[in-house]
Amino acid sequence: xxxxxxxxSGRVGTLLTQDLVKDGNEVVAASRHPEQFAGQDHVMAVTxxxxxxxxxxxEDLRGSDAVYFVxxxxxxxxxxxxxxxxxxxxxxxxxxxxxxxxxxxxxxxDEPSKWDDPNLRNITNYNIAKFFADQWLxxxxxxDYTILQPCNLMEEPxxxxxxxxxxxxxxxxxxxxxxxLAAVLDKPNTFHKIIMxxxxxxxIDEAVAEV
Amino acid sequence: xxxxxxxxSGRVGTLLTQDLVKDGNEVVAASRHPEQFAGQDHVMAVTxxxxxxxxxxxEDLRGSDAVYFVxxxxxxxxxxxxxxxxxxxxxxxxxxxxxxxxxxxxxxxDEPSKWDDPNLRNITNYNIAKFFADQWLxxxxxxDYTILQPCNLMEEPxxxxxxxxxxxxxxxxxxxxxxxLAAVLDKPNTFHKIIMxxxxxxxIDEAVAEV
Numbered sequence: 001x002x003x004x005x006x007x008x009s010g011r012v013g014t015l016l017t018q019d020l021v022k023d024g025n026e027v028v029a030a031s032r033h034p035e036q037f038a039g040q041d042h043v044m045a046v047t048x049x050x051x052x053x054x055x056x057x058x059e060d061l062r063g064s065d066a067v068y069f070v071x072x073x074x075x076x077x078x079x080x081x082x083x084x085x086x087x088x089x090x091x092x093x094x095x096x097x098x099x100x101x102x103x104x105x106x107x108x109x110d111e112p113s114k115w116d117d118p119n120l121r122n123i124t125n126y127n128i129a130k131f132f133a134d135q136w137l138x139x140x141x142x143x144d145y146t147i148l149q150p151c152n153l154m155e156e157p158x159x160x161x162x163x164x165x166x167x168x169x170x171x172x173x174x175x176x177x178x179x180x181l182a183a184v185l186d187k188p189n190t191f192h193k194i195i196m197x198x199x200x201x202x203x204i205d206e207a208v209a210e211v
Numbered sequence: 212x213x214x215x216x217x218x219x220s221g222r223v224g225t226l227l228t229q230d231l232v233k234d235g236n237e238v239v240a241a242s243r244h245p246e247q248f249a250g251q252d253h254v255m256a257v258t259x260x261x262x263x264x265x266x267x268x269x270e271d272l273r274g275s276d277a278v279y280f281v282x283x284x285x286x287x288x289x290x291x292x293x294x295x296x297x298x299x300x301x302x303x304x305x306x307x308x309x310x311x312x313x314x315x316x317x318x319x320x321d322e323p324s325k326w327d328d329p330n331l332r333n334i335t336n337y338n339i340a341k342f343f344a345d346q347w348l349x350x351x352x353x354x355d356y357t358i359l360q361p362c363n364l365m366e367e368p369x370x371x372x373x374x375x376x377x378x379x380x381x382x383x384x385x386x387x388x389x390x391x392l393a394a395v396l397d398k399p400n401t402f403h404k405i406i407m408x409x410x411x412x413x414x415i416d417e418a419v420a421e422v
Contacts, residue, residue, distance in 0.1 A: 051335075053324070079289060079339040088323075112299075113264070124262075128290040132343045140350070 002026045003185065004064035004098075006048055006089055007071025009033040011153065012104060015178035016070060017043060023182060028064055031071075050085030057092035066100035066185060067093050069133075078129040086133035090141050101143040102181060105130045107151045107169050107196055119152055119169035134194070144191040146184050150177045151198045162207050163200020170198045183208045213237045214396065215275035215309075217259055217300055218282025220244040222364065223315060226389035227281060228254060234393060239275055242282075261296030268303035277311035277396060278304050280344075289340040297344035301352050312354040313392060316341045318362045318380050318407055330363055330380035345405070355402040357395050361388045362409045373418050374411020381409045394419045 003020050007013045008029035014036070020027050021042045029037045034045035046060065050071060061067060069089055073081040086103065093101055106123075108114040109130035120127065137145045150172040158175035180197060183204055184190040190211045200207075214231050218224045219240035225247070231238050232253045240248045245256035259271065261282060272278060280300055284292040297314060304312055317334075319325040320341035331338065348356045361383040369386035391408060394415055395401040401422045411418075 079336045083343070084323075084339045112295075125290045128295045132294070135351075140346075 001065045001186070002028065002063060003066045003068065004028045004030060004061055005068045005070065006030050006050070006085075007069065008045075009036045010070060010072060011155070011174050012070045012178050012181070013068075015175055016068065016181050019178055019182035020185070023185070025185075030060060050081050050088070052088075054088045054091045054095070057088055058095045061089075061092050061098060062096050064098060066102070067098055068102045068104070068181060070104040070181070072104075075123075075126060078125055082126070083129040083132045087136045090137055090143060093143060094141055099142075099144045100185070101137065101141070101145045102184060103133065103137055103145060103147045104177070104181065105134050105147050105149045105194075107149045107166060107198075109149060110134050110194065117169045138192075138194075144188075146190045146192075147194045148177070148181055148184070149194060149196045150180075153177060159199065160204055161199070161201055162197050162204055163202060164195055164197055164207050164211065165200075166196040166198045172197060172199060176204070179204050180208065184211075187211070212276045212397070213239065213274060214277045214279065215239045215241060215272055216279045216281065217241050217261070217296075218280065219256075220247045221281060221283060222366070222385050223281045223389050223392070224279075226386055227279065227392050230389055230393035231396070234396070236396075241271060261292050261299070263299075265299045265302045265306070268299055269306045272300075272303050272309060273307050275309060277313070278309055279313045279315070279392065281315040281392070283315075286334075286337060289336055293337070294340040294343045298347045301348055301354060304354060305352055310353075310355045311396070312348065312352070312356045313395060314344065314348055314356060314358045315388070315392065316345050316358050316360045316405075318360045318377060318409070320360060321345050321405065328380045349403075349405075355399075357401045357403075358405045359388070359392055359395070360405060360407045361391075364388060370410065371415055372410070372412055373408050373415055374413060375406055375408055375418050375422065376411075377407040377409045383408060383410060387415070390415050391419065395422075398422070 009031035029045045030048035037043045037045035151170045154171045156173040220242035240256045241259035248256035362381045365382045367384040
């Protein structure tokens with residue numbers, strides 16, 4: 001499958017790109033830093049500008065079979081990148097006939113009443129940006145979406161294990177988040193679902209199969 | 212009618228409050244500066260915190276018959292005030308059974324392809340915040356809404372005249388914007404409409420009657 005990854009040079013995107021190639025896909029690694037992917041087999045690096053028009057993004061997407069949005073501005077450009085950049089990419093995907101769209105979101109982004117959780121209290125702006133992106137995907141598109149909502153991202157080794165029953169915000173290894181994103185790609189049981197994830201004891205493939 | 216004005220102490224809200232009282236309404240003037248309204252007849256000043264929960268905002272709204280959202284952070288808090296603050300107020304209005312909701316937006320906020328207009332090029336973040344608020348009101352609520360989209364707000368004298376046919380962004384006197392907002396309050400022909408407005412030659416009452 002040819003898979004477009006928006007935000008491929010980020011912390012999640014870099015590992016996700018590796019995982020997708022390992023699974024036999026061709027990856028269009030779209031980011032502001034395409035040089036990062038020089039010489040990688042099965043990776044076509046392209047420059048992505050999420051400030052571009054929906055029409056330009058549609059051109060960028062043409063020829064791909066599925067889209068990941070794992071880009072993030074780390075709080076610096078939430079409206080144009082995290083919120084509206086994601087929405088434009090959804091519109092662009094629909095316009096070129098791509099059905100599969102996987103969005104990296106954040107735990108409880110669609111449950112504002114939980115945003116005073118101690119781990120979330122300082123990221124309200126981020127949660128609002130993710131709220132609008134998630135809500136658009138669920139209610140304004142006909143995409144076969146999956147929304148992954150991990151807890152706080154940590155630069156820790158992969159555990160290969162997760163829990164999809166989350167009662168309060170904890171942490172996740174970035175490598176595990178990338179592995180779950182890659183694992184849901186072609187799994188119809190994950191379509192039209194929000195998956196909340198935290199560290200846990202269930203092997204990733206098993207947890208994904210049970211969604 | 213008892214009318215709740217969110218953002219009553221702002222440039223538009225101050226004049227809107229006066230116009231609504233002149234038209235025979237009781238105004239709940241909700242803002243961060245309730246002291247501004249001390250001693251004004253037919254005005255009940257209350258403190259408004261748009262960072263509050265939807266439940267708190269519902270309490271604030273209880274007893275009112277209609278709601279205006281004319282609050283704005285002037286670019287400083289777009290996600291929490293202009294976008295999500297407006298959305299929470301819509302949710303709160305529905306929860307206490309208020310049907311009438313009038314939202315001050317901005318010209319072409321729902322037409323991203325026009326955001327490179329010379330007058331709009333530098334306010335993309337603002338337009339995105341307004342886009343999400345407008346879209347929520349139109350597609351996610353059952354409110355009897357009117358969305359007013361004026362051009363750039365200018366501190367100029369009222370002209371009493373407008374045009375509702377806008378081809379490119381120009382300017383509007385803030386006093387005229389307030390007058391149009393007050394005029395649509397009880398006009399069912401303006402329900403479920405976006406009204407784009409610029410300076411023009413049609414008397415406001417006549418223009419509103421023709422919407």
